[in-house]
Amino acid sequence: MNKGSVVFVCLILILLLGCKASGQLKFSEGIDGEELKEMVSYLASKELKGRKTGEIGQFKAAQYISDEFKKLGLSSFETSDTYYQEFSLVQSAPDFVSLTISSTDLIHEKDFLYIGEHNMSEEKDARIHYVDLESGLPWERDVLNKVVLVYPEDGHSSISSISQRFSNQLVVVIVDESLKEFRKNFSSELNRKTHLKKSDEITSPGIMVINSDVASIVFDFPIEDLKKFGIQDPNKRYATNIKYFIKRKEQVLKTQNVIGLLEGSEQKHEYVVISAHYDHEGEINGAIFQGADDNASGVAALLDIAESFVVAKNSRFPPKKSIIFAAFTAEEQGLFGSDHFVNNLTFPDINIVANLNMDMIGRIAPEYDDYGNYVYLLGEDKLSDDLKRLAKIVNDQYIGLDLDFNQDGIYPENYIKLSDQWSFAKKEIPVLFYFGGLHDDYHLPSDTPEKIDYGILEKRAKLVFHTAYHLSHALESAMD
Ligand SMILES: [Zn+2]
Structure with missing residues (x-):
C-alpha cells in the first residue's frame, strides 16, 4: 500500500477514531x-x-x-529572526556589610550574618523598633520603613515568615543558635549570596542575624525582657540606635530563552x-x-x-x-x-x-x-x-x-x-x-x-x- 492510500484510509478511519489513535x-x-x-x-x-x-x-x-x-x-517566534529571546538580568552579591548597635561595631560573618538584596549608597543611622512576633504589636504598618528588631522563639526556621511579613526594611533578628549552627540549619533561597534580579526594585527585607550572646552585650536593655514581657512599651524601653551599610557589587548579565514555533x-x-x-x-x-x-x-x-x-x-x-x-x-x-x-x-x-x-x-x-x-x-x-x-x-x-x-x-x-x-x-x-x-x-x-x-x-x-x-x-x- 502506498503512502497516498494510507492517508486516504486514515482519513476515513479518523471518523471512527481508531486510525487517528494509531x-x-x-x-x-x-x-x-x-x-x-x-x-x-x-x-x-x-x-x-x-x-x-x-x-x-x-x-x-x-x-x-x-x-x-x-x-x-x-x-522563530514573533518578528524575531533567531530562536533566541535575549534579555538582561542584574547579578548582585554583597561586597561590604557593616552593622553598629549602640556604638559597638560588629563584624560581618563573625558577629552577624546578612541575608538580603539591599544595596545602599551611604551608611544609615536609625532607631531600632522592637516588634513582638507573638502579639504582632506594634502593627507592621506602624513600623513601615523603620528598622525592626525581633526575637523569634524558633531561630532559623522563622526567617522565611519574617521575610514575608515585613517589607523592604531592615530587620535585626536575634537567634539563640550560634551563627555557625544557624548557617548549617538555614539553607534556603534566602541564604543565597549572589542574586539575579530584573530591576532595582527590592520587595523583601534585609535581615541581620545576631546571636543572643552578642545581642545581650550590645543592646542597652536586657534582651531576655523581650521574651519575658513581650511588647509593653516598645518605643521607650526597647529602642536603640544603630548604624548600617550594605554595599553590593553588581554586574549586568545577558541571557536568553530559546523559542521555536510550529x-x-x-x-x-x-x-x-x-x-x-x-x-x-x-x-x-x-x-x-x-x-x-x-x-x-x-x-x-x-x-x-x-x-x-x-x-x-x-x-x-x-x-x-x-x-x-x-x-x-x-x-x-x-x-x-x-x-x-x-x-x-x-x-x-x-x-x-x-x-x-x-x-x-x-x-x-x-x-x-x-x-x-x-x-x-x-x-x-x-x-x-x-x-x-x-x-x-x-x-x-x-x-x-x-x-x-x-x-x-x-x-x-x-x-x-x-x-x-x-x-x-x-x-x-x-x-x-x-x-x-x-x-x-x-x-x-x-x-x-x-x-x-x-x-x-x-x-x-x-x-x-x-x-x-x-x-x-x-x-x-x-x-x-
Ligand atoms: Zn528545575
Missing part, C-alpha cells in the same frame, strides 16, 4: 529512550559546567537547542506552549552541578516532542493550533526566563491556551520506590480542571502511567510554584506541570545522567506530546 502513536515513535539519553548526556556533561545563567555552559546549551530547532525546521493549520493565533528550563546551578566550590534530571531531562523531552510534531505535520496531520517550544533560562534563581516570556508578548492577539511544563521528569522519587510507572501532574486547579481531565483521557488511551495529582499530598502549593508553569498560572493561563518528584540528588552535584531512567523519561515525554497534540485540536474534538 497515526498519532506513530508520530511519537521518535521519542526514544536512547536518543533522550544522548541529549541528556550532552546537556548534563561536565563540559557545560552546570549551565549557569549568564555563563559559557548556558550559552553552549542554548546553541545546542537552537541547532536542534533549526534541524527540525521550526520557525505554526498551526487553522487557529494560528492560539498557542500551546510546551516548556522546560535549560539552566542549572553551575559550579559551586569546584563541584559541577550537572543537573541531569534538573532539567536536562525536560529539555531532551522538549526536543523529541518538537520532532514528533514535525513528523505529524509532514504526515499531513499538523496541529491546528500553533505550538511554541520554549526552553527557558534563569529558572533556578527565580523563574526569570518564563517571567520575561509571559510579560513580553508583543502581539496583542496572542492567545496562549495552555502551558505544559516539564521539570525533573527522568527519575523515580523515593516515595515511589520500586514502582516507577507514574508522573506527578499538577495544575492550578482553578484554571485547569479541563486540562487534567484531558490528560487523563489521553493517558488512558496512549500511555498508561499512573497520574499522581498529589491531591492529598503535602506539597501541592509549593510544587506548583516550583517551576516555570507558575509564571503562566500567575497570568491565569491554564497549566500542567509534569514532574517526577524530589529525590536525594536534587540540587546536588550527584544529579548525573547515568541515574536517569530513560524508559520512564520516554513515557512521560510521550504523554506530554499526546496531550499537547490533542490540545492543539479544537477542545471539543480533543475531549471526545
Whole structure:
C-alpha cells in the first residue's frame, strides 16, 4: 500500500477514531529512550559546567537547542529572526556589610550574618523598633520603613515568615543558635549570596542575624525582657540606635530563552506552549552541578516532542493550533526566563491556551520506590480542571502511567510554584506541570545522567506530546 492510500484510509478511519489513535502513536515513535539519553548526556556533561545563567555552559546549551530547532525546521517566534529571546538580568552579591548597635561595631560573618538584596549608597543611622512576633504589636504598618528588631522563639526556621511579613526594611533578628549552627540549619533561597534580579526594585527585607550572646552585650536593655514581657512599651524601653551599610557589587548579565514555533493549520493565533528550563546551578566550590534530571531531562523531552510534531505535520496531520517550544533560562534563581516570556508578548492577539511544563521528569522519587510507572501532574486547579481531565483521557488511551495529582499530598502549593508553569498560572493561563518528584540528588552535584531512567523519561515525554497534540485540536474534538 502506498503512502497516498494510507492517508486516504486514515482519513476515513479518523471518523471512527481508531486510525487517528494509531497515526498519532506513530508520530511519537521518535521519542526514544536512547536518543533522550544522548541529549541528556550532552546537556548534563561536565563540559557545560552546570549551565549557569549568564555563563559559557548556558550559552553552549542554548546553541545546542537552537541547532536542534533549526534541524527540525521550526520557525522563530514573533518578528524575531533567531530562536533566541535575549534579555538582561542584574547579578548582585554583597561586597561590604557593616552593622553598629549602640556604638559597638560588629563584624560581618563573625558577629552577624546578612541575608538580603539591599544595596545602599551611604551608611544609615536609625532607631531600632522592637516588634513582638507573638502579639504582632506594634502593627507592621506602624513600623513601615523603620528598622525592626525581633526575637523569634524558633531561630532559623522563622526567617522565611519574617521575610514575608515585613517589607523592604531592615530587620535585626536575634537567634539563640550560634551563627555557625544557624548557617548549617538555614539553607534556603534566602541564604543565597549572589542574586539575579530584573530591576532595582527590592520587595523583601534585609535581615541581620545576631546571636543572643552578642545581642545581650550590645543592646542597652536586657534582651531576655523581650521574651519575658513581650511588647509593653516598645518605643521607650526597647529602642536603640544603630548604624548600617550594605554595599553590593553588581554586574549586568545577558541571557536568553530559546523559542521555536510550529505554526498551526487553522487557529494560528492560539498557542500551546510546551516548556522546560535549560539552566542549572553551575559550579559551586569546584563541584559541577550537572543537573541531569534538573532539567536536562525536560529539555531532551522538549526536543523529541518538537520532532514528533514535525513528523505529524509532514504526515499531513499538523496541529491546528500553533505550538511554541520554549526552553527557558534563569529558572533556578527565580523563574526569570518564563517571567520575561509571559510579560513580553508583543502581539496583542496572542492567545496562549495552555502551558505544559516539564521539570525533573527522568527519575523515580523515593516515595515511589520500586514502582516507577507514574508522573506527578499538577495544575492550578482553578484554571485547569479541563486540562487534567484531558490528560487523563489521553493517558488512558496512549500511555498508561499512573497520574499522581498529589491531591492529598503535602506539597501541592509549593510544587506548583516550583517551576516555570507558575509564571503562566500567575497570568491565569491554564497549566500542567509534569514532574517526577524530589529525590536525594536534587540540587546536588550527584544529579548525573547515568541515574536517569530513560524508559520512564520516554513515557512521560510521550504523554506530554499526546496531550499537547490533542490540545492543539479544537477542545471539543480533543475531549471526545
Ligand atoms: Zn528545575
